[in-house]
Amino acid sequence: MTWIAACLCVLVLGMYQIIIGQTLNPDSERKVLGCNVTxxxxxxxxxxxxxxxxxxxxxxxxxxxxxxxxxxxxxxxxxxxxxxxxxxxxxxxxxxxxxxxxxxxxxxxxxxxxxxxxxxxxxxxxxxxxxxxxxxxxxxxxxxxxxxxxxxxxxxx
CATH class of the missing domain: 2.40.128.30 (Avidin-like)
Structure with a gap:
Protein backbone atom coordinates (compact mmCIF):
# COMPACT_ATOMS: atom_id res chain seq x y z
CA MET A 1 0.00 0.00 0.00
CA THR A 2 2.85 2.41 0.77
CA TRP A 3 4.33 1.77 -2.70
CA ILE A 4 1.07 2.93 -4.34
CA ALA A 5 0.91 5.97 -2.05
CA ALA A 6 4.52 6.86 -2.90
CA CYS A 7 3.80 6.57 -6.64
CA LEU A 8 0.71 8.78 -6.31
CA CYS A 9 2.71 11.31 -4.32
CA VAL A 10 5.42 11.43 -7.02
CA LEU A 11 2.75 11.73 -9.75
CA VAL A 12 0.98 14.59 -7.95
CA LEU A 13 4.25 16.41 -7.29
CA GLY A 14 5.28 15.96 -10.93
CA MET A 15 1.96 17.34 -12.18
CA TYR A 16 2.26 20.23 -9.73
CA GLN A 17 5.74 21.05 -11.07
CA ILE A 18 4.47 20.98 -14.66
CA ILE A 19 1.52 23.25 -13.87
CA ILE A 20 3.55 25.70 -11.75
CA GLY A 21 6.39 25.68 -14.30
CA GLN A 22 4.00 26.66 -17.09
CA THR A 23 2.40 29.44 -15.08
CA LEU A 24 5.67 30.91 -13.86
CA ASN A 25 7.55 30.54 -17.14
CA PRO A 26 6.83 33.62 -19.32
CA ASP A 27 8.38 31.88 -22.33
CA SER A 28 5.93 28.96 -22.24
CA GLU A 29 3.85 28.65 -25.39
CA ARG A 30 0.36 30.17 -25.17
CA LYS A 31 -2.51 28.04 -26.38
CA VAL A 32 -4.48 29.63 -29.21
CA LEU A 33 -8.15 29.36 -28.32
CA GLY A 34 -9.61 30.55 -31.61
CA CYS A 35 -8.66 31.72 -35.09
CA ASN A 36 -8.14 35.44 -35.46
CA VAL A 37 -7.88 36.35 -39.14
CA THR A 38 -6.57 39.86 -38.48
Whole structure:
Protein backbone atom coordinates (compact mmCIF):
# COMPACT_ATOMS: atom_id res chain seq x y z
CA MET A 1 0.00 0.00 0.00
CA THR A 2 2.85 2.41 0.77
CA TRP A 3 4.33 1.77 -2.70
CA ILE A 4 1.07 2.93 -4.34
CA ALA A 5 0.91 5.97 -2.05
CA ALA A 6 4.52 6.86 -2.90
CA CYS A 7 3.80 6.57 -6.64
CA LEU A 8 0.71 8.78 -6.31
CA CYS A 9 2.71 11.31 -4.32
CA VAL A 10 5.42 11.43 -7.02
CA LEU A 11 2.75 11.73 -9.75
CA VAL A 12 0.98 14.59 -7.95
CA LEU A 13 4.25 16.41 -7.29
CA GLY A 14 5.28 15.96 -10.93
CA MET A 15 1.96 17.34 -12.18
CA TYR A 16 2.26 20.23 -9.73
CA GLN A 17 5.74 21.05 -11.07
CA ILE A 18 4.47 20.98 -14.66
CA ILE A 19 1.52 23.25 -13.87
CA ILE A 20 3.55 25.70 -11.75
CA GLY A 21 6.39 25.68 -14.30
CA GLN A 22 4.00 26.66 -17.09
CA THR A 23 2.40 29.44 -15.08
CA LEU A 24 5.67 30.91 -13.86
CA ASN A 25 7.55 30.54 -17.14
CA PRO A 26 6.83 33.62 -19.32
CA ASP A 27 8.38 31.88 -22.33
CA SER A 28 5.93 28.96 -22.24
CA GLU A 29 3.85 28.65 -25.39
CA ARG A 30 0.36 30.17 -25.17
CA LYS A 31 -2.51 28.04 -26.38
CA VAL A 32 -4.48 29.63 -29.21
CA LEU A 33 -8.15 29.36 -28.32
CA GLY A 34 -9.61 30.55 -31.61
CA CYS A 35 -8.66 31.72 -35.09
CA ASN A 36 -8.14 35.44 -35.46
CA VAL A 37 -7.88 36.35 -39.14
CA THR A 38 -6.57 39.86 -38.48
CA UNK A 39 -2.98 39.87 -39.67
CA UNK A 40 -0.75 38.85 -42.57
CA UNK A 41 -1.23 35.57 -44.45
CA UNK A 42 0.82 33.88 -47.20
CA UNK A 43 -0.49 31.39 -49.76
CA UNK A 44 1.39 28.32 -50.93
CA UNK A 45 2.15 30.19 -54.19
CA UNK A 46 3.56 33.28 -52.45
CA UNK A 47 0.58 35.64 -52.57
CA UNK A 48 0.14 37.91 -49.55
CA UNK A 49 -3.13 38.67 -47.80
CA UNK A 50 -3.43 41.42 -45.21
CA UNK A 51 -6.73 41.16 -43.31
CA UNK A 52 -8.49 43.14 -40.61
CA UNK A 53 -11.74 41.82 -39.13
CA UNK A 54 -14.19 44.03 -37.26
CA UNK A 55 -17.35 42.21 -36.24
CA UNK A 56 -18.70 40.34 -39.27
CA UNK A 57 -16.76 42.48 -41.79
CA UNK A 58 -13.33 41.81 -43.27
CA UNK A 59 -11.20 44.36 -45.15
CA UNK A 60 -7.63 44.39 -46.36
CA UNK A 61 -5.24 44.12 -49.27
CA UNK A 62 -4.35 41.16 -51.51
CA UNK A 63 -1.02 41.04 -53.39
CA UNK A 64 -0.97 38.28 -55.96
CA UNK A 65 2.13 36.32 -56.87
CA UNK A 66 0.43 34.72 -59.89
CA UNK A 67 -1.47 35.95 -62.94
CA UNK A 68 -3.32 34.17 -65.76
CA UNK A 69 -1.54 36.50 -68.21
CA UNK A 70 1.12 39.15 -67.68
CA UNK A 71 -0.52 42.35 -66.43
CA UNK A 72 -3.94 40.73 -65.81
CA UNK A 73 -3.93 41.82 -62.16
CA UNK A 74 -2.87 45.37 -63.03
CA UNK A 75 0.50 47.09 -62.67
CA UNK A 76 0.70 46.79 -58.87
CA UNK A 77 -0.71 43.22 -58.73
CA UNK A 78 -2.62 44.43 -55.68
CA UNK A 79 -6.32 44.86 -54.88
CA UNK A 80 -8.53 45.84 -51.96
CA UNK A 81 -10.27 43.04 -50.05
CA UNK A 82 -13.87 43.19 -48.83
CA UNK A 83 -15.68 40.32 -47.14
CA UNK A 84 -17.52 38.73 -44.27
CA UNK A 85 -16.60 36.38 -41.44
CA UNK A 86 -18.65 34.28 -39.05
CA UNK A 87 -18.24 34.17 -35.30
CA UNK A 88 -16.71 31.25 -33.42
CA UNK A 89 -13.37 29.56 -32.71
CA UNK A 90 -12.87 28.37 -36.32
CA UNK A 91 -14.88 30.88 -38.38
CA UNK A 92 -15.96 30.62 -41.98
CA UNK A 93 -14.90 33.48 -44.24
CA UNK A 94 -15.67 34.90 -47.69
CA UNK A 95 -13.77 37.75 -49.32
CA UNK A 96 -13.44 39.27 -52.77
CA UNK A 97 -11.14 41.49 -54.78
CA UNK A 98 -11.73 43.52 -57.95
CA UNK A 99 -8.63 43.61 -60.16
CA UNK A 100 -7.55 46.73 -62.10
CA UNK A 101 -8.53 45.29 -65.50
CA UNK A 102 -12.06 44.27 -64.44
CA UNK A 103 -11.63 40.67 -63.29
CA UNK A 104 -12.80 39.67 -59.83
CA UNK A 105 -11.87 36.83 -57.50
CA UNK A 106 -13.78 35.47 -54.52
CA UNK A 107 -12.48 33.09 -51.86
CA UNK A 108 -14.68 31.14 -49.46
CA UNK A 109 -13.31 28.95 -46.69
CA UNK A 110 -12.62 28.44 -43.04
CA UNK A 111 -9.91 29.26 -40.52
CA UNK A 112 -8.47 26.26 -38.68
CA UNK A 113 -5.95 25.88 -35.88
CA UNK A 114 -3.39 23.19 -36.63
CA UNK A 115 -1.35 21.30 -34.04
CA UNK A 116 1.20 23.67 -32.53
CA UNK A 117 -1.19 26.63 -32.78
CA UNK A 118 -0.54 27.44 -36.46
CA UNK A 119 -3.54 29.14 -38.06
CA UNK A 120 -4.50 28.26 -41.63
CA UNK A 121 -7.19 29.54 -44.00
CA UNK A 122 -8.36 26.72 -46.27
CA UNK A 123 -10.23 28.26 -49.20
CA UNK A 124 -11.78 27.62 -52.58
CA UNK A 125 -11.60 30.45 -55.10
CA UNK A 126 -13.38 31.52 -58.27
CA UNK A 127 -11.82 33.99 -60.70
CA UNK A 128 -14.03 35.66 -63.27
CA UNK A 129 -12.25 37.45 -66.10
CA UNK A 130 -14.18 40.07 -68.04
CA UNK A 131 -15.34 38.66 -71.39
CA UNK A 132 -15.44 40.77 -74.55
CA UNK A 133 -18.81 39.25 -75.54
CA UNK A 134 -21.20 36.47 -74.53
CA UNK A 135 -19.54 34.28 -77.17
CA UNK A 136 -16.27 34.50 -75.16
CA UNK A 137 -18.00 33.60 -71.89
CA UNK A 138 -17.12 29.88 -71.92
CA UNK A 139 -13.49 30.16 -70.75
CA UNK A 140 -13.56 33.18 -68.47
CA UNK A 141 -14.21 31.44 -65.14
CA UNK A 142 -11.53 29.52 -63.26
CA UNK A 143 -11.75 27.58 -59.99
CA UNK A 144 -9.13 26.40 -57.54
CA UNK A 145 -8.08 26.21 -53.93
CA UNK A 146 -5.64 28.15 -51.78
CA UNK A 147 -4.23 27.59 -48.34
CA UNK A 148 -3.04 30.65 -46.43
CA UNK A 149 -0.77 30.33 -43.40
CA UNK A 150 -0.76 33.10 -40.80
CA UNK A 151 2.62 34.83 -41.00
CA UNK A 152 1.94 37.60 -38.48
CA UNK A 153 -1.27 38.17 -36.62
CA UNK A 154 -2.94 39.50 -33.58
CA UNK A 155 -2.89 36.81 -30.87
CA UNK A 156 -6.21 35.18 -30.12
CA UNK A 157 -7.24 35.28 -26.49
Missing amino acids: GEWHSELGSQLQLSAAGPEVRGVYRTAVESARGAAGPSREARVVGVISDGPQPTIAFSVLWAKGSCTTWVGQCFILPGGVQVLKTLWMLRSAAESSMDNWDNTRLGEDQFICARGVESL
